[in-house]
Amino acid sequence: MKKMALFLAVSSIISTSAFADFYAGLKAGPSFNVGKAPSTKNRNAQTANAKLPGAGIAALAGGVLGYDQTFTNNFYVGIEGSVLKHSLNNTALAMDIEKHTLQNKAMYGADLHIGYKMENDIIPFVSLGVTAGRFKVSYFQADNLPTASKAKTILGFTPGLGLKYSMCDKWMITSHYQYFMGKKISASQTTQASPSSSLYLSQQIRQHHVTLGLAYKL
Numbered sequence: 001m002k003k004m005a006l007f008l009a010v011s012s013i014i015s016t017s018a019f020a021d022f023y024a025g026l027k028a029g030p031s032f033n034v035g036k037a038p039s040t041k042n043r044n045a046q047t048a049n050a051k052l053p054g055a056g057i058a059a060l061a062g063g064v065l066g067y068d069q070t071f072t073n074n075f076y077v078g079i080e081g082s083v084l085k086h087s088l089n090n091t092a093l094a095m096d097i098e099k100h101t102l103q104n105k106a107m108y109g110a111d112l113h114i115g116y117k118m119e120n121d122i123i124p125f126v127s128l129g130v131t132a133g134r135f136k137v138s139y140f141q142a143d144n145l146p147t148a149s150k151a152k153t154i155l156g157f158t159p160g161l162g163l164k165y166s167m168c169d170k171w172m173i174t175s176h177y178q179y180f181m182g183k184k185i186s187a188s189q190t191t192q193a194s195p196s197s198s199l200y201l202s203q204q205i206r207q208h209h210v211t212l213g214l215a216y217k218l
Helices: 002-015
Strands: 017-033 056-071 075-094 098-116 122-140 146-157 160-167 171-190 198-217
Touching: 017 075, 017 171, 056 098, 056 198, 075 122, 098 160, 122 171, 122 198, 146 198
Parallel strands: none
Antiparallel strands: 017 056, 017 198, 056 075, 075 098, 098 122, 122 146, 122 160, 146 171, 160 171, 171 198
């Protein structure tokens, strides 16, 4: 009986669907890298307090593919996937002779959107998703030879808020804010200096993503 009641409830929700749309489009905007930057450790007294890149701005741009469904009670649910080019290349200098960099070239994500359709076809929504990127942290000396470097695929949760506005039946404008909560990426290397010492550096990946998108309903 419980299974039958659940089936009837789900069937009732589906049958009251007002409309459903697949869509494809583009979106772009800035990302703000705000992860705390731990110090390098155990190199020498002069650079013990050198910092990796913390705050920094980069650009995001790419394509999206999604599915929206709005019910007769104006409750809205959507799923969206995205592939975005990321121009992250933050640099920090230590004593003008050493350079630390944080880089990433692309972001891949999928989000669940939940909201409510208001008048004038405006839908405010909250989102929760996962996003991944191939981040690289590096340490360079004055001769530009890397002393320590590490590339790693970072997967993180992306909670967010957004607005969707439908126009001319087929077009949709979207604004979206997301907070990317990624893990740390670390690199270590034993120096060739005499006496030798070990170098350890680490970067926490935390970013704000703000995008504006234009999509066409298929």
